[in-house]
Amino acid sequence: MTEKPMRLFLVAGEKSGDLLGAKLMQALRRLAPDAQIEGVGGEAMIREGLRSLFPLEDIAVMGFTSVIAHLPRLLKRIDETARAVVNSKPDALVIIDSPDFTHRVARKVRARAPSIPIVDYVSPSVWAWRPGRAPAMRAYVDRVLALFPFEPAAHEKLGGPPCVFVGHPLVEHLDELRPDAEELRERESDPAVFLLMPGSRRSEIERLMPVFGQVLHRVAQHGRRMEVILPAVSHLEDAIREELRSWPYKPEVVLGDRAKLAAFRRARAALVASGTATLELALAGVPMVVAYKVSRIEELAKHFIDVPSIVLANLVLGENVVPEFIQRDCNEVALANALAPLFTHGAQRDRQVDAFRDIDRTLSPPGDEPPSMAAARNVLEVAGALLTR
Incomplete structure (x- = not known):
């Protein structure tokens, strides 16, 4: 009798998770070529053969107020996803980032089908705020796969689920990132290539695009010769181009990872929203200034954050x-003044460039195994396909 093929259900909730999911799918197929993979994902996972239950844009929201605004649709998609997982009876469910969506799915699945193992690929920032999430996760997560080396110790201290550092998949793209x-x-x-990166979520675009336009106008008025590039995600292209209609100085909008990475390799400096892009730029050796704005409700909640910086790098x-520069500090004068020294060699530019040289080593797992392969091996271990090494 032939052995039943491995069945895995992957759930990503936004673009960053979609990219992680795509790399994970590639690695899973190397280790388990016959594995059947289904779930929820975006363009990158679909290119790897996933048939997503619904478009990723339906659930790609971030922050308390954004979640509240889209709550009816989110609740519908959460229940739809959980039912699909339970009906599929996979050997493991892998939730990827986006805890506002994926953890709700995981809790429903654990309640309805307790025997399905659940892996959380990307730890929530329990080390920064709401540390009570760590022990709560023990009820519905069997293993956390951490992207950052300090996260396993944080989970152990907080009483979270078993947590393994698998490394950050960005280190697998060094050849594409470095010039x-x-x-x-x-x-x-x-002319210096200057990157504008206002985020990959609609709420970020709405809050940051106006001030980014003001900063660009101010920098351009100083007579600096620049080639300004704005890498965009396809589902926000229309919103970005609509905002650009009022900008006196317009950047070139580029779509797709290839164009974005090519811009990274040539960039002299960047103005960027807080997020994974700061790690990409650091690995590419691009000095940057980070900006971020949240709603008033989120601002009040974030008073409880206990980290020295919001910048992942x-x-x-x-x-x-x-x-x-966050909230009121995120204004055109402060941002333009911070950017100015990054266009020429000097202490502020050189400090960033020097610090970025070895960041890939910190983000790599022990040994020579690529991060996505380490993640895939852990998924299959939890699913029972591999013996723990």
């Missing part, structure tokens, strides 16, 4: 080398 000799010369020559480095 070759010709691109380095371009980076140092004029700073947290990984263990020092605040990247300047950050």
Whole structure:
């Protein structure tokens, strides 16, 4: 009798999770070529063969107020996803980032089908705020796969589920992120390539695009020769272009990872929303200024955050080398003044460039195994397909 193929159900909730999910699918197929994979994902996972239950845009929201505004649709999709998992009877459910959505799915699945193992790929920031989430996760998560080396100790201290550092998948893209000799010369020559990255969520675009436009106008008025590039995600292209109609100085909008990475390799400096993009830029060696705005309700809640920085690159480095401007501090004067020294060699630019040189080592798991392969091996271990090494 032939052995039943492995069945895995993957659930991503936004673009960053979609990219992680796609790399995970590639690695899973190397280790378990016959595995059947279904679930919820976006463009990247669909390119790997996933038939998503519904479009990722239906659930790609972030923050308390955004979740409240879209709550009816989210609740419908949460229940639909949980029912699909239970009906599928997978050997493991893998929830990927986006805890506002994926953890609700996991709790429903655990209640309805307790025997399905659940892996959480990307730990919530329990080390930063709402630490009570860590022990609560023990009820519905069997293993956490951490992207950052400090997270397993945080979960152990807080009483969370078993947590394993598998490394950050971005280190698998170093060749695409880091410039070759010709691109380095371009980076140092004029006109300087300046990146604007206002985020990959609609709420970020709405809050940050106006001030980014003001900053660009102010920087351009100083006569600096620039080639300004704005990498965008496809589902927000229309919203971005609508906002750009009022900008006196318009950037070039580029779509897709290839165009984005090509811009990273040539960029002299960047103005970027807080998020994974700060790690990408750090790995590419691009000095940056980080901006972020949240709703008033979220601002009040975030008074309870206990971290020295909101910038992931700073947290990984263990020092605040990247300047950050949040809420009222996120204004055109402050941002433009912080950006100015990054276009020329000097103490502020050099400090970031020097700090970024070895960040890939900090983000890599022990040994030579790529992060996505380490993650896939853990998923299959939890699913019972591999013996724990």
